[in-house]
Amino acid sequence: MQLVLYSKPGCHLCEGLQEKLEQISAIDLEIRDIxxxxxxxxxxxxxxxxxxxxxxxxxxxxxxLPRPSPRATVRQLEQMLQKYGQADP
Incomplete structure (x- = not known):
């Protein structure tokens, strides 16, 4: 599964989400600095x-994809990604 995360330096919400996404082994994450x-x-x-x-x-x-809550766990992110990854285009 390939994901693109739009981010910028100093964005704590971005950094937190990136850190959680990087813990999910089944994804290829591209970070785009706005x-x-x-x-x-x-x-x-x-x-x-x-x-x-x-x-x-x-x-x-x-x-x-909808923006996950900053409080979302890695497991909750995995569940959300599975839901959208299996949806028809």
Whole structure:
């Protein structure tokens, strides 16, 4: 399962989510720093952390996932990802 996390340096919510996601062995996590591209910054500056599931790697088709609670456990994140990873496109 491939995920994209939009983040920025100093974002504690982003860092916490990234730390939990990195504990899940079944995912390939790409971190995108919104400060490196103006279009990402404009889109997500007030929304980060923003998490997407890569539905089709060849076409870069992304599915926006709901933002998990900062209190969510690693197990709860795994359950959420399983739910969305098995959904039809």
């Amino acid at each position: 400060t490196t591209r103006d279009d990402w910054f404009q889109a997500y500056q007030y929304e980060i952390p923003v998490l997407f599931l890569v539905k089709e790697a060849q076409t870069s088709s992304l599915l926006a």
